[in-house]
Amino acid sequence: MRTAPRSVSRAAASSMVVAAALGLVGVQAAAQTAIAATKEASSIVTCTTANTRLTVTEAARPINHLLLKATNTGTKSCYAYSAPYLRAGADAQAVMAWADETTPQSVVTLKPGQSAYAGILTYSPDGEGGSTVKTLGVFLADRKGDATDQEKTLNLPNGGVFFNSAATVTYWQDNAADALAW
Template identity: 80%
Template sequence: MTTRSVSRTAASSMVVAALALVGVQAAGQTASAAPKTAASVVTCTAANTKLTVTEVSRPINHLLLKATNTGTKPCYAYSAPFLRAGADAQAPVAWNEDSTPQAVVTLKPGESAYAGVLTSSPDGEGGGTEKTLGVIFADRNGGATDKEKTLNLPNGGVFFNSAAAVTYWQDNAADALTW
């Protein structure tokens, strides 16, 4: 009986040692499989993206804002864009907090992000027809990144009222227009 327990103890020690060795080898393989230098990702700004705004037929009273990465590095489209409806706007268009995606939208060069813009609602107050839309990207901390890019609104102008809101950046147009 003593012989068996020594044999089992010795065998289990060898198994533990073998597993430890395999773990060390696997860790070495994982580390060597990682890229030597990760591609640096920058924040999307007016300088490294092309912005367009279009009117959509559905849902009504909506615009689609599209940001396409024109840079050579991937960029993060953080949060939602800061929008100024018209040159005389006193405050940015509200962010639709319900549209927060599960992760920050990352755009490889040539890829696009989308934000849906609700321009008005019967529940809103006041308002007027605006000819331009000012766009500023958000940074990692939710602040403004850089200079505003001013876009001309379709059809010579779009009606905005106090119900106006913009979604967070989405990786496809359908999700941006869901809100």
């Protein structure tokens, strides 16, 4: 009779050893995945005017909109944080408001050669004042939401664009359609 309980307990012990070994393999795999994700995230830099080419074009639709495109020209992926800080014209004393309703669910990450987009509402009948300006000053944001490095000045299409107090810019989007959908 002693033989049967021992073989059952040996089988149970063997099962527990196998389960523990499989559990250890799972923990090791999860740890390796976490380490790889951490290394990848730590190698991603902030998009700045030094590693990003900026262009602005007139949008066909909707009216009164421009499309700002930021393309990663660096060798590492970069984060396009928040929204760009924009100054309409060289004499602008304040940056444009951000359209809070366009906040994406996560930070837009650009691999080398990829682009992010921001839609710019230039004016609205609800806005006040306004003038035609020839340039757009652009600062990119860092992780904290502060402006990074130096301003990039872009020439606006058609020799100038009319802006009034309703001018607004979206947060960075990973495609042009979303940037212009608001």
